[in-house]
Amino acid sequence: MPSLRIISGELGGRVIKTPIKKILKPTPSRVREQLFSWIRPELADTQCLDLFAGSGSLGIEAISNGADNCIFVEQNQELNFYLKNNCDDLGITGKTEILRQSAENFVRRVKDKKFDIIFFDPPFNKNYISALVPKIIDRFSKQGTLIYIENRTSDEKYNFDALELIKETVSGESNGKLYRVSL
Numbered sequence: 001m002p003s004l005r006i007i008s009g010e011l012g013g014r015v016i017k018t019p020i021k022k023i024l025k026p027t028p029s030r031v032r033e034q035l036f037s038w039i040r041p042e043l044a045d046t047q048c049l050d051l052f053a054g055s056g057s058l059g060i061e062a063i064s065n066g067a068d069n070c071i072f073v074e075q076n077q078e079l080n081f082y083l084k085n086n087c088d089d090l091g092i093t094g095k096t097e098i099l100r101q102s103a104e105n106f107v108r109r110v111k112d113k114k115f116d117i118i119f120f121d122p123p124f125n126k127n128y129i130s131a132l133v134p135k136i137i138d139r140f141s142k143q144g145t146l147i148y149i150e151n152r153t154s155d156e157k158y159n160f161d162a163l164e165l166i167k168e169t170v171s172g173e174s175n176g177k178l179y180r181v182s183l
Contacts (some may be wrong), residue, residue, distance in 0.1 A: 005059050007033045008040070009064030014084050018055050020077050026055050027121060027150060028171045036061055038167050038178055039117065039146060043067050046116035051103040052128075054081040056168040058148070060090065067117070069095045077079060081174060103128070107135045114142045123151040126171075129158055137162050146183040151173055182183040 002030065003015040004026055017144045018026070024133060027035075034042075035058075048070040050059035059070035074080050087096045099106060103122065118140060122128035129151060141147065147163065155173040163179035170176075 002115050003173045004055055005029065006057075006061060006064050006096075008036055009061065009066065011060070011064035011092075014064075016055055016057055016060060017089075019082060026057055027176070028037045028174055031076055031150070031171045031174055031176050032061055032086060035148060035176060035178065036065055039148075042146065044115070048119065049073070049112070049115045051106065051132075051136070052122045053083060053098075054079055054121070056098075057119065059096070060086065062091070062117060062119075063092050063094065063095050067095075069097070071099065071115075073101060073103050073106045075105075077098060080144045096139050107132055107139065111139060113140060114145070115140050116145060118145060118147045120147060122146060123148055125150040133158070133160055133163075139174055143179040143181060143183050145183060147179045147181065148176060149179065150176045154175060155161045 002018045006012055045068040046067045048059055048067045050064045050070055050072045053072035053074040055074050059072050063070055080092045084098055087093045130140055152173050164182045166180050167178040
């Protein structure tokens with residue numbers, strides 16, 4: 001069975017099981033390691049949102065490094081099953097809420113919920129970034145919220161007035177950018 005290893009924190013070295021079928025594109029471990037070296041000092045006592053959660057590796061890594069909790073949004077039934085089982089196996093179910101719905105539906109329906117850190121890693125070759133990020137900023141962020149956006153290096157370039165680019169990393173065809181919301 002394929003798996004991903006948690007990079008750091010109290011769960012570091014533990015395994016996240018994933019389905020055999022190629023239905024997800026997990027954030028490369030090198031990118032996760034870089035991302036969490038950037039945000040680890042700010043993770044204590046945070047509320048996180050993992051949109052297009054897939055394996056849940058970003059939200060699980062956040063909890064492993066001190067986040068209070070994470071809401072995972074993933075519409076794929078099989079990935080949701082693995083995510084729930086992984087959270088059970090890791091003993092973090094009390095710090096998680098796993099929602100089986102599309103990111104678009106979550107963004108459209110949920111209001112008045114603010115997060116400290118938002119992970120946004122949509123499928124490549126879709127227009128999710130320009131369609132959803134403005135709504136995510138408006139509905140789920142506050143001054144200082146960190147938003148991590150991952151896309152393909154060759155995909156659309158985007159710029160949002162309320163986002164200040166803090167860090168950027170590239171690994172293969174993945175481009176990860178960390179922003180701070182400045183309202």
